[in-house]
Amino acid sequence: MTNKKRTTIKDIANVLKISAAAVSKALHDDSRISAKTKAAVKKVAKELNYQPNHLASALRKGKSNLVGVIVPRTNSHFFSSVIQNIEEMLNREGYNIIITQSNESFEKECRNIDTLLFTQVDGIIASMANETTDLSYYEKIKFKGIPLILFDRGENDLNVDYIGIDDYNSSYMIVEHLINQGCQRIAHIGGYKHTRIFNNRIRGYIDALKKYNLPLDNELLIESSLSTEEGRKKMNQLLRLKNRPDAVYVASDYAALGALQVLQENRIKIPNEIALVGFGNEPFTAMVTPTITSIEQHSAEIGKQAAKVFLGHAKGTFVKQKLNKTILNAALIVRDSSNIKRI
Amino acid sequence: MTNKKRTTIKDIANVLKISAAAVSKALHDDSRISAKTKAAVKKVAKELNYQPNHLASALRKGKSNLVGVIVPRTNSHFFSSVIQNIEEMLNREGYNIIITQSNESFEKECRNIDTLLFTQVDGIIASMANETTDLSYYEKIKFKGIPLILFDRGENDLNVDYIGIDDYNSSYMIVEHLINQGCQRIAHIGGYKHTRIFNNRIRGYIDALKKYNLPLDNELLIESSLSTEEGRKKMNQLLRLKNRPDAVYVASDYAALGALQVLQENRIKIPNEIALVGFGNEPFTAMVTPTITSIEQHSAEIGKQAAKVFLGHAKGTFVKQKLNKTILNAALIVRDSSNIKRI
DNA sequence: TATATTTGCTTAAACGTTTAAGCAAATATA
C-alpha cells in the first residue's frame, strides 16, 4: 500500500494543462498568477497529496533551510533547553535544525563540522568542546561564508557572533555571596583556563577575593574537566589539605554534585563546615539533599537569541561576520548548600 | 576572504579536459576509470578544495542520506545515549541524523514528522510521545514507503520494527525483588495504560502479585504522566491512605525522584518504612540519597540495534515493513532505596 | 482610437550531480 512515485509539480501541471512554472508560482502565491489558477493548483496539489521536494528547491535556490547545531552533549538541561528554543524559533521561519554532539571531543567536533558542511547547512550554531583550542575547523566555516554563531563556550579570536552570560560577574557574585555567609577560605574547582568562559570565572573568583582582602591560596584554585567524577577527585584533594577550605565554588553543577557526594561520605556538614556552590542551575541541584546553590544561565533566552542572530544573517540584515557579543545577566539561586544560618 | 563560488565537478573536469561524468566516476572509484585519471581527479579535487554538493547527489539519487530521529526529549540519559549510538553507527555508513524532540506532545510530534518528511529523510527512528494514541501520522510515514523503526515507546498496531526491553519481565522482576525484601503492600505509580510499555509494566506488576498470592489493591495502582512533579503528587496521594504501602514501584526514575523527595519531607525511612524502586537507571538514581534501585534499559544497545535495523532496510536486506520485535533483557540494579537489611 | 502598461501565463535554462547508453581504441581470444 505504498505509493511508488511521489507527486511532482509536473503532475499538477499535467492535470490542469498549464506549465510547471505556473504551478510553482501559484504555490508560492506569485502576484502574476490569477486567483483562479492559484485556487485550482492548490486544490489539485491537495488531491494528489503533493509534497514539495525540498532537495530540488534547495539545490535550485542554493540554500538548504537547514541549520546545524553543535553541542558538547544533549543530556544536560542547559543544552537541551538551548536547543529546544533554537528549534522553536527557527521552525517558525521554515528552518530545520540538525543536532550533533561532540561529546567534548575535539576530534568528534571536527567530524561534526565536516558533516554539517557536507549537508549544506545554511548556518551553524555551536558551543565548543572543552578540549578545543585549534580553531581551524571553525575558520573553515567562516571561509565558506556560512554564518557561524557561538554560545556559552565561545572564542573571541574567531570574530563571530556570541551569546552567553557574564561569567566574570557571575563568578564574582558567587564569591561575594559566600563571603557574606561568613566564609573565609573559599576554594574554586574551575574549568581549564584555556576555555574563555572558565578563564573568566577564575578571574571573577580572584578579583572578588582581592576586593574583600582575602588571600589567594594556590592550593585552593584547581583546574579540572568538571565531570562528576572529576568533582569527586578534586574535592577529595581539597579535603586532604592540612588547612581545609570552608567553602567550595565549583564551576559546573555536575562536578559540584561529585563534590557533594564526597562531602557527605565524609560526614561533613553542608553548609556549616563547608559551603558549596555550583554553576548552571541544572534541575538536579534542586533535587539533591541538600539543594545546591547555583547560577541560572537563561538557557531559553540564549537559544532564542542565537536563533535570532542567525535569522538576521539569513535575511541579510547583518552583512558580515564580526565579533558581536550578546551578554545576558545571570542570576544567583541561593539554596541550602550555601545558606548558613547563624545563631 | 570568503570564496563566492564553490568548486564543482565541472571545474575539475575543465582543468583536466575530461567530462564531468568521468570526474564523478573517478571520485566514486568506478572500475571503468583508469588509475591514472582517478589519481589526477583526486589531486585536482583536493587542490580546488572540492566538496561534493550533497543536495545535488541526493536529488539525483533519490535519497538524502539523512535519517530522522524523534524522541520525547533529549535531556534524559536514556534518550541521549540512544541517540548517540544511533548517530555513531549511521555516521559510519555515511548517514547523518536529524534529531527532533516532541516534548511529549502529540501535536509537536506530528509537526516533527511533517518536518522530517519534508526534509526527505531516508528513514525515521522514533520513540513515541506519551500522549500519542492517534497513529495516522505514523501511518503516513509507512504509506510513503519510508522505513520506520520504533524503540522503547512503540505500538504493535503499526506493524513496524521495534526495539526495546522486556517491560513485562522487568516489572515482574521488580515486584519479585520487593517481595523478597519482605514487602507486602506494594504500590505502583505507573504510566498511562494506553501506552504499550506502561501497560506491560502494569501487567507485570499485577501478575507478580498474583503469583505470590498478594491481593491487588486498586488504590495502590495509579496511572500518571510520570514527571517528577507527578511523582510528588501521586506519592502524597499514597501517603494519605489509611493503609499505607510498604513499598512503591514507580515506572520512571524521574517520578521516583519526586516520590523520594516527598518521602524525605515526611521523614519516612527509606527503605525500612517504605521501599522505593524506579525504572530506567538514569545517572541521578546513583547520585541521590538514598540511591534508588532501578532497571537498566541498555540504551546503548537499543540505539545500535535501531541503527542496524534501519541499515538493513536501506541496504534492502529487509524487504517490507512488518512487526519485527527485538527485545532486550533488562537488568535490575539494586540500590539503597530497596535494600532492606533485617536484624 | 492609438499607444503604454499590466496581467497571466509559457519557454527555456539552470542548480550539481549521477547514470544509462554508446563509441572508439586497446586488448584478448580463436
Place this chain on the structure above:
DNA sequence: TATATTTGCTTAAACGTTTAAGCAAATATA
C-alpha cells in the same frame, strides 16, 4: 588474422524545482 571482449572514456538526459526573459491578451491611459 579476424572477431569478441574489455577498457576508458563521452554524450545526453534526468532528478524536481525556480526564475529570468519573453510574449500575447487584456486593460489602462492619453
